[in-house]
Amino acid sequence: MYNNAAIEHLLLETDAIYNWDYRVDNQVLRSLYEKGKRDQWNGSQDLDWSIPVDPENWETFPKTAVPIYGSDIWHKLNEKEQTNLSYEFTTWRISNFLHGEQGALLTTAQIVVAAPSMDAKFYGSTQVMDEGRHVEVFERYLREKVLRSYPINKDLKTLLDAILRDKRWDIKYLGMQIIIEGLALATIGLLRGIYHEPLLEKLLKYVMLDEARHVAFGVISIADFYKQLTEKERQEREDFAYEACVLMSERLLGQEVWERIGLPVNDCLNQMRTASLTVGFRQLLFSRVVPNLKRLGLLTDRIRSKYEKMGVLRFENDLNSEQELNN
Ligand SMILES: [Fe+2]
Ligand SMILES: [Fe+2]
Known part of the structure; x- marks a missing residue:
């Protein structure tokens, strides 16, 4: 029996969409579905869980992974405190991967229910399996190897709730596949x-490997639909995407870590907001989001300056996920 204390109820009103025409409606998605089936892996068999892991070992978890590494705040810490901060950051990152994966699991299940395209339902079914596996492996890694955890970051939770609650099926792709998974893809790469x-x-x-397919799924699924939006509808999507990017940028400041570790929170947040290395790292994470927003027509003159201010517009001409898929 599940633990009732861990249950959170979110009231939704997403429409369920049947499609009685089973013929191929999007050949690219159908091919992606074939790839999705072909590239399944098994987290309990394909990963060697007997490998011992020491989150305090700086050879495997380098201190350079701590965003304030090398700053004045960092140098004031003794070695034990630095090790602990590094441990906490590892824990915080993997914990939020885990919670984000549960969000992806729920959202993609909704896409299967709410997307009108039968090929989207087919592909979505493989992504649901993928996300189940992602939740499984991150949870196991935290529980067996890291031995610490964090609850979900509040900004990530706010965005997940908004995506799950939204009645519009395309917003689920925009929030999850384009923004959250685009960020996850870049973060994992780094x-x-x-x-x-x-x-x-x-x-x-x-x-x-799975996430690259998922982001492409998002772009392919909504690209044509976005071409026929009215001006007002497109502006609503532009605003949603931008606000989601702002929330995700806030989430990357690591507030919960600073609070837990007992360092002066405002000084640390300030360091994260201003130090060129940490700012550059955070901007780089948007390199897998911005080209896709452009592909979808969501980087219009009306909104560009806001992305410019975030320092992420320079990625607009990088390959988008659909082009990558064809490469
Ligand atoms: Fe995932
Ligand atoms: Fe995913």
Whole structure:
């Protein structure tokens, strides 16, 4: 029996959409569905869970992974405190991956229910399986190897609630596949270059392969639909996407870690908001989001300056996920 204390109820009013025409309606999505089936993996068999993991080992979890590494605040900490801060950041990152994965699981199940395209329902069914597996492996890694955890970040939770509650099926793709998964894809890519712990490296590699498909699923599913939106409808999507990016940018400041570790929270947040290295790192995470927003027609003159202010407009001409898929 599940733990009742862990249950949270969110009231939804998403429409369920049947489609009685089973013929292929989007050949690209149908091919992606074939890839989704072909590239399934099994977290309990394909990962070696016997590998011992020490989150305090700076060779496998380098201190450079701590965003304030090298700052005045960092240098004031003794070695034990630095090690603990590094441990907490690892824990916080993986915990929010885990919670984000549960959000992806629920949202994608909704897409299967609410998307009108039969090929979207087909592909969505493989993504639901993928997300179940992602929740499984991150949860197991935290429980067996990290031995600490964090609750979900409040900004991530706010965005997940908004995506799940929204009646419009395309907003679920925009919030989840385009923004949250686009950010996750870039974050995992960067972390794979930093962490050298073999079990986590392999786990992230598998998850990343799935996430690349998921982001492409989002772009392909809504690209045509967005071409026929009215001006007002498109502006609503532009605003939703921008506000989601702001929320996700806030989430990356690591407030919960500073609070838990007992460092002066405002000083740390200030460091995160202003230090060029941390700002650059956060901006880089949007490199897998901005080209897709452009592909979807959501980087109009009306909204561009806001992304410019965030420092992420320079990614607009990078390959979008649909182009990557064809490469
Ligand atoms: Fe996932
Ligand atoms: Fe995903």
